[in-house]
Amino acid sequence: MPTMKDVAKLAQVSLGTVSRVINHASGVKADTVLKVQEAIQKLDYVRNDYARGFKINSSRTIALILPTIWHPFFSEFAYFVEQKLYKLQYKVLLCNSEADADKEYEYIQMVMQNKVDGIIGITYSAIDQYVSSKLPFVSIDRYFTEKVSYVTSDNVQGGRLAAQELLNRGLHHLAFIGSYSEYKNDTTKRHDSFMNYAAEQGFPPVEIYVPGPIHHLEDLVYELFNQHPDIDGIFCVNDTELLEIVNILRKQGVSVPDDVQIIGYDGVSVTNEVSMYVSTIAQPIHLMANTAVDILLRKIKDPDHAQEISVLPVSFRSGYTTINH
Amino acid sequence: MPTMKDVAKLAQVSLGTVSRVINHASGVKADTVLKVQEAIQKLDYVRNDYARGFKINSSRTIALILPTIWHPFFSEFAYFVEQKLYKLQYKVLLCNSEADADKEYEYIQMVMQNKVDGIIGITYSAIDQYVSSKLPFVSIDRYFTEKVSYVTSDNVQGGRLAAQELLNRGLHHLAFIGSYSEYKNDTTKRHDSFMNYAAEQGFPPVEIYVPGPIHHLEDLVYELFNQHPDIDGIFCVNDTELLEIVNILRKQGVSVPDDVQIIGYDGVSVTNEVSMYVSTIAQPIHLMANTAVDILLRKIKDPDHAQEISVLPVSFRSGYTTINH
Incomplete structure (x- = not known):
């Protein structure tokens, strides 16, 4: 050989x-x-x-690692990544990792074998040891031990915005509901910022804040409302969880938004044309996808390219889960 | 050379x-x-x-051509295709074609160049001339001129089931709302079967049935209800259109399901865990994905493998857009 x-x-x-x-x-x-x-x-x-x-020759192929493509945030993100890369004559390999570190590592090996040029990864698994600062890898939200570039939305601003929108509606019994990952990432700032801002305003929220994935969410919500029957405003860590909460409350005879108003995070929509109509802190998903691609291509061109951190702005989008004021 | x-x-x-x-x-x-x-x-x-x-050596890569991954039916389908192919040590290239025939043709050329082993395609564009019966290509829903294998759900049964479910609820002023593709495919049977069955029972439906994509759906729905204010049951060609109709009717003060009951088609859900809770004719999406992969692998193994047609069973799933009886 x-x-x-x-x-x-x-x-x-x-x-x-x-x-x-x-x-x-x-x-x-x-x-x-x-x-x-x-x-x-x-x-x-x-x-x-x-x-x-x-x-x-470059493979002109990028691997996109997602927890699952069967999710409106990840599928919209994938849509824009593929759209942009295609224009630049790159193809996209799709990897539903479902937090399987071995599967993710396989794609990292493909980079080392030059079968793919680089990776955009939304990952929640034990791959930290494989992700070097030299690897053409752009992370979404998550931090790695080495100086790996990442793109995230302004989670600090997002958490504060959610608190402001609920407080401005005269809601003073707030709750945060969401899980966090054992892998350190920027999205925990949603929780911290929401809790801190509301407390500073004199209205410290209660919370369901546990390591994900959440099992028995229905029981936890039931218990929370038993202990705090006066909850009138909820901030959910993401929109899919918001949909679950709305359904759980509906089953308990609690009306959204008449009894409880809820704001999610992500700004997902069913398709390009059909919205979810929920109230949410919208991430700029298109911009996040484009930015991740741009950073990755700079890194592919130059493995010594320094870490880039891109924190992109969020906005409140009003839907049926809050009452306009 | x-x-x-x-x-x-x-x-x-x-x-x-x-x-x-x-x-x-x-x-x-x-x-x-x-x-x-x-x-x-x-x-x-x-x-x-x-x-x-x-x-x-085989590339062990399959291209998956979809109109767009940003759609709950296509993202769920892609999820199961990737899951099954990964277990068989194949990788998946993702192509959002958005009915761009040139883009789809590029992936067909990749097969001819042995850069990908085969294609699973949900396509609505002018590629008929490139899809030969020798090509390792499995179509979803669509017919091609040559004897190309395809997987579809039982659209005849689905249309009939929708009519039965509405009629069984005592609804006698039915409407079909949906578009059709200029490229011949099995899904038009949803319309035909629904219309025929309801007519046979003595209740011929009215319809919005136009070439897709539908522009000004809101105007069309408004006009339909102006002409037929007694409509009490609607069958929509797919679930995303159902969501649009619900929203249009809500804006016009028409309550779903109290004033009008609606059944969609597809059985999409937001994620693996979060349902859309709409009443729908559910396609067996997981089974369709697995079947498409199986047929494609047989075709890759043997280019002379004869056309396979797989028509898979559907079922009615009850949600908030109909009233249980």
């Missing part, structure tokens, strides 16, 4: 140069690239690797 | 045999496959094609 060393020897360049050519790094002269590519071909480097071609 | 002929000559086999090896057809002896693969490698056949490796 020929090695990278053999390629360097035949091409009469350093090992580092071979590596740079293989990784599409900038700053290598065209005739050097050609020499290395010829050596790779002559030696049949990575013999029997079906993706050998990718070693000397 | 070496040609397939050169490969045949060097391997001392017929041109047809080379073709069969390249296309992973069955019925070629192992030592013949080896001879052909060696000749392909020696000649550097398909020089400079980054996907050359795919010629002698």
